[in-house]
Amino acid sequence: MKKILFLLICATVLINASDIALAKAKIVSFVAKELVKKEYVSIYVEDIDYADIFGVSRNLTRTNSCENADIILIKNIELIPKTCLLNESLVIATSYASYKNTPYVVGAFFWQKGRPNIILKEQKLKELGIVLSEKLNPYIE
Numbered sequence: 001m002k003k004i005l006f007l008l009i010c011a012t013v014l015i016n017a018s019d020i021a022l023a024k025a026k027i028v029s030f031v032a033k034e035l036v037k038k039e040y041v042s043i044y045v046e047d048i049d050y051a052d053i054f055g056v057s058r059n060l061t062r063t064n065s066c067e068n069a070d071i072i073l074i075k076n077i078e079l080i081p082k083t084c085l086l087n088e089s090l091v092i093a094t095s096y097a098s099y100k101n102t103p104y105v106v107g108a109f110f111w112q113k114g115r116p117n118i119i120l121k122e123q124k125l126k127e128l129g130i131v132l133s134e135k136l137n138p139y140i141e
Contacts, residue, residue, distance in 0.1 A: 025056035027116055028073070028109060033059065034132050035090055035106065036070045044069035046079050047094045073109070077102045090128075106130075107139075 028050070032041040040059055044066040045051055050073055054062045063069045066084035074080055075094040085091075090106045093099040099108030099119060106128070107120035118139040125132065125140070132140070 021052040022056050023116065024050060025053040027118065028053050029057045029059045031118060032071050034136055035130060038070065041070045042068060044072045046074040050094060
């Protein structure tokens with residue numbers, strides 16, 4: 001009986017983790033395609049919590065070089081090599097603090113109380129000449 005209960009708990013955890021990875025991948029894929037206007041987007045990820053999005057989405061490609069990335073997805077902004085800030089990569093923070101305290105960050109995607117949050121900086125989008133579809137208007141501030 002204990003083995004069956006253990007297997008049920010493990011299966012539930014795996015299914016839930018898979019659902020979260022799928023939700024993250026769909027959100028990141030949609031926002032990334034809107035930002036860079038490409039069907040396939042290369043992403044440099046420093047945040048281990050977002051490493052699972054690549055096995056789920058066909059439109060996202062992981063790159064090991066931030067210089068070649070369309071988007072840099074990172075929690076700790078200080079970890080970005082300075083050379084990466086010189087190219088045209090868009091930086092999306094995975095923490096609210098990094099989003100709020102870093103002027104060159106375009107937006108943020110993070111989880112709070114078990115829910116995904118998306119925020120995009122209106123001023124930074126205007127500076128870069130990025131026009132988003134109306135679907136993302138509620139997330140612009």
